[in-house]
Amino acid sequence: MLADMIERLLDRHLDDAAQGAAREGQWLPTLWAEVEDMGLPLALLTEDQGGFGLSFGEAGEVLRLLGRHAMPLPVVETMAANQLFAIAGLPLAEGAAGLARADDLKAEGGKLTGMVARVAWGDHLDCLALAVGDTLYRVPRSGWSVTEEGTSMNFQPRPSLAVDWTIDASAPLPHCPLAAGATVRAFQIAGALEAALDMTLEHTATRVQFGKPLQKNQVVQHELAKLAGELACATAAADLAGEALARGDDLGVAAGSLRAREAAGNGASIATQMHGAIGFTREHRLHLYTTALWTWRDEFGGQVMWATRLGRAAVEAGGDGYWPMVTEL
Amino acid sequence: MSAIPFPAPPADSEEVLALRAEFRAFLHKQLGGRSPRQRSDNWYGFSRDFSRAMGQAGYLGMTWPKQYGGHERSAFERYVVVEESLAAGAPVGAHWIADRQSGPSILKFGTDEQKETILPGIAAGELAFGIGMSEPDSGSDLAATRTKAVRDGDVYRVTGTKVWTSFAHKADYVILFCRTSGTPADRHQGTSQLLVNLKATPGLTIKPIIDLAGQHHFNEMHFEDAVVPARNLLGQEGDGWNQVMSELAFERSGPERFLSSIELMLQLLDVLKGRTDDAALATIGRLTAQLAVLRRLSRSVAAMLQNKQDAGLQAAIVKDVGAVWEQTLPDFARQLVDAEPDPRSASAYAGVLANIVHNAPSWSLRGGTREILRGIIARGLGTR
Numbered sequence: 001m002l003a004d005m006i007e008r009l010l011d012r013h014l015d016d017a018a019q020g021a022a023r024e025g026q027w028l029p030t031l032w033a034e035v036e037d038m039g040l041p042l043a044l045l046t047e048d049q050g051g052f053g054l055s056f057g058e059a060g061e062v063l064r065l066l067g068r069h070a071m072p073l074p075v076v077e078t079m080a081a082n083q084l085f086a087i088a089g090l091p092l093a094e095g096a097a098g099l100a101r102a103d104d105l106k107a108e109g110g111k112l113t114g115m116v117a118r119v120a121w122g123d124h125l126d127c128l129a130l131a132v133g134d135t136l137y138r139v140p141r142s143g144w145s146v147t148e149e150g151t152s153m154n155f156q157p158r159p160s161l162a163v164d165w166t167i168d169a170s171a172p173l174p175h176c177p178l179a180a181g182a183t184v185r186a187f188q189i190a191g192a193l194e195a196a197l198d199m200t201l202e203h204t205a206t207r208v209q210f211g212k213p214l215q216k217n218q219v220v221q222h223e224l225a226k227l228a229g230e231l232a233c234a235t236a237a238a239d240l241a242g243e244a245l246a247r248g249d250d251l252g253v254a255a256g257s258l259r260a261r262e263a264a265g266n267g268a269s270i271a272t273q274m275h276g277a278i279g280f281t282r283e284h285r286l287h288l289y290t291t292a293l294w295t296w297r298d299e300f301g302g303q304v305m306w307a308t309r310l311g312r313a314a315v316e317a318g319g320d321g322y323w324p325m326v327t328e329l
Numbered sequence: 330m331s332a333i334p335f336p337a338p339p340a341d342s343e344e345v346l347a348l349r350a351e352f353r354a355f356l357h358k359q360l361g362g363r364s365p366r367q368r369s370d371n372w373y374g375f376s377r378d379f380s381r382a383m384g385q386a387g388y389l390g391m392t393w394p395k396q397y398g399g400h401e402r403s404a405f406e407r408y409v410v411v412e413e414s415l416a417a418g419a420p421v422g423a424h425w426i427a428d429r430q431s432g433p434s435i436l437k438f439g440t441d442e443q444k445e446t447i448l449p450g451i452a453a454g455e456l457a458f459g460i461g462m463s464e465p466d467s468g469s470d471l472a473a474t475r476t477k478a479v480r481d482g483d484v485y486r487v488t489g490t491k492v493w494t495s496f497a498h499k500a501d502y503v504i505l506f507c508r509t510s511g512t513p514a515d516r517h518q519g520t521s522q523l524l525v526n527l528k529a530t531p532g533l534t535i536k537p538i539i540d541l542a543g544q545h546h547f548n549e550m551h552f553e554d555a556v557v558p559a560r561n562l563l564g565q566e567g568d569g570w571n572q573v574m575s576e577l578a579f580e581r582s583g584p585e586r587f588l589s590s591i592e593l594m595l596q597l598l599d600v601l602k603g604r605t606d607d608a609a610l611a612t613i614g615r616l617t618a619q620l621a622v623l624r625r626l627s628r629s630v631a632a633m634l635q636n637k638q639d640a641g642l643q644a645a646i647v648k649d650v651g652a653v654w655e656q657t658l659p660d661f662a663r664q665l666v667d668a669e670p671d672p673r674s675a676s677a678y679a680g681v682l683a684n685i686v687h688n689a690p691s692w693s694l695r696g697g698t699r700e701i702l703r704g705i706i707a708r709g710l711g712t713r
Contacts, residue, residue, distance in 0.1 A: 194332050228710055233650060259621070319596060
């Protein structure tokens with residue numbers, strides 16, 4: 001139901017022109033207004049918190065859908081930030097929100113100062129859900145200036161922010177914004193891979209070479225099977241991360257996030273190869289997904305950070321403790 | 330949308346959690362004397378004593394009706410027992426095939442008499458089964474089967490050769506896939522399945538096929554006018570193809586499709602103890618993430634089986650992705666630790682590594698080759 005409404009909204013307001021504008025770093029105010037009207041920024045909140053009280057599966061579907069349409073605006077970040085604010089008892093965002101952790105910021109004399117690297121659409125946000133140590137800050141737009149422009153692999157703004165703010169909204173941190181960000185990214189990756197598989201099936205069914213559709217070749221079929229496998233893994237990985245986040249288990253988030261990141265790279269490679277040269281252009285819509293996958297797989301903590309954390313736990317568990325650890329993930 | 334759906338597995342119930350703890354304690358008691366090298370045999374370990382202990386404790390035929398010696402537990406409870414057995418390197422070979430596919434096939438297609446005479450023996454851990462599918466000229470192309478069974482009064486007279494039959498020299502039965510009418514050109518038509526008693530079938534000879542590691546678990550079964558009672562026909566004469574596909578779905582669905590090399594992971598972690606370099610930790614982290622996700626997908630398959638859904642496509646994906654995990658593990662291990670693998674070494678790590686490297690090639694062959702599985706998945710995506 002909600003998914004159908006989102007699908008209609010995106011069909012109407014997220015066309016190729018809008019995607020192109022986002023790639024020039026232009027905010028899409030009409031699209032954002034529609035997103036807000038629908039209440040999407042509150043999608044991860046319980047009914048008590050003023051949200052829709054979506055089930056885990058429904059929330060996952062919404063997140064995947066945003067990936068499936070390569071949503072350029074920071075909708076999932078805002079959803080995750082609002083979830084943090086709601087649990088912490090801080091006011092919700094009044095526009096788009098960012099999500100970050102920056103442990104070297106200084107909180108002294110009632111002021112928070114320091115740099116926050118690469119925040120999606122940092123110049124266009126209403127506020128930032130910012131973790132420093134065990135504290136969550138709700139930093140309003142007046143609390144930072146953009147110091148350095150940055151650009152994601154899908155050509156969207158990732159500016160770095162200089163925070164200089166008199167603290168007036170903070171609370172104990174409910175869960176790490178990196179874990180929340182890594183989790184919503186995993187769902188987006190799964191959604192983008194759904195789109196990539198659909199496009200690849202379509203292309204290989206209609207593109208004729210040597211007198212037959214590409215997908216009548218066994219070697220092409222096997223690549224399609226591998227792509228379906230990567231998609232299955234990404235989808236399960238996102239669910240695994242989501243369940244782990246809900247119970248406060250960072251190792252489970254690490255496991256789910258890592259496998260989704262890996263699927264992003266593997267899946268993008270197969271989809272591009274199966275499209276041939278057209279997949280390497282901006283003429284075909286595949287690039288919206290491949291460049292998004294190459295963006296999302298390296299955000300909210302890198303692969304090395306999460307892999308090292310999970311690997312350290314495994315080595316500490318040792319041969320005797322490893323399997324019991326795996327069954328808890 | 331073309332994604333192949335995997336329903337989310339339900340959270341572990343109290344029963345499942347209790348069973349896991351209870352079964353770990355059982356395995357700990359049973360497997361105390363088993364070396365890492367023995368554990369790394371995974372489901373090629375064969376012990377009648379262990380299988381009987383499993384049966385006595387109620388861990389076999391877990392989902393079957395009590396009427397046939399089963400325990401009427403859920404597919405998830407069986408899943409716990411299966412994955413914990415594999416992770417612990419238990420010698421499950423004497424009940425593995427019977428509990429996984431032969432028993433369920435008999436339950437699905439068998440006569441009352443077959444169910445009554447055979448299923449309680451499997452559930453007790455007394456009856457071991459082998460698989461009677463592949464032939465010298467019919468491996469992946471199962472429909473090309475030549476082995477012929479001709480009805481003669483109240484018996485079938487069977488002629489032909491089956492290969493790669495694990496434990497035929499030790500087991501009690503195989504389910505033989507054969508042709509009861511027509512020729513190999515008829516493909517799926519005219520095939521049937523027969524229950525063959527390996528200990529009491531005149532005209533059957535069993536010869537070893539030694540694998541590249543020098544081990545004997547494969548066999549060749551040669552039938553020369555062998556006599557099988559007609560009452561041993563499983564299911565309908567001529568319906569063998571549908572039945573054997575159903576049997577293969579049981580065969581492909583479990584966690585043995587990614588846990589074959591788990592003992593190497595456990596040994597590797599012990600060797601890495603104290604290592605703090607990021608490269609080693611990150612490699613272990615990535616492998617662990619892959620394993621956790623495979624396990625989740627595999628539990629989704631168990632959820633589908635529990636709900637009586639057809640999980641053939643999902644099982645093919647888990648087996649395809651899973652075989653890559655278990656087969657590439659030795660390569661990751663070799664990037665982290667220098668050790669010469671040695672099949673007769675007293676060192677746990679070198680011995681286990683050797684056993685895994687020797688056996689790994691078979692994991693993307695048995696139960697459907699990688700190429701066959703990818704063809705099944707591609708067909709499921711609508712490509713042919």
